[in-house]
Amino acid sequence: xxxxxxxxxxxxxxxxxxxxxxxxxxxxxxxxxxxxxxxxxxxxxxxxxxxxxxxxxxxxxxxxxxxxxxxxxxxxxxxxxxxx
Numbered sequence: 001x002x003x004x005x006x007x008x009x010x011x012x013x014x015x016x017x018x019x020x021x022x023x024x025x026x027x028x029x030x031x032x033x034x035x036x037x038x039x040x041x042x043x044x045x046x047x048x049x050x051x052x053x054x055x056x057x058x059x060x061x062x063x064x065x066x067x068x069x070x071x072x073x074x075x076x077x078x079x080x081x082x083x084x
Contacts (some may be wrong), residue, residue, distance in 0.1 A: 004028060007078075033077040039067030051075045 001007035015023035029047040037044045037058035046058035062070035
């Protein structure tokens, strides 16, 4: 998306389309990759330059929190935008 606001509105709409009833923005990222790591109870979020690094960071945070069955739930990257 070209702006943070547009990205947040699109994310809320996507959540609602998928049946979400308590959709809210937990974190955002720009020119990076972001992940959500889900567990039996709760989740963690992380961002980094690559999906692999963001996933490692998210998994480490999930395990540090003492969560069980941590797994990658979502990943996506925000490509860099050429500014002229």
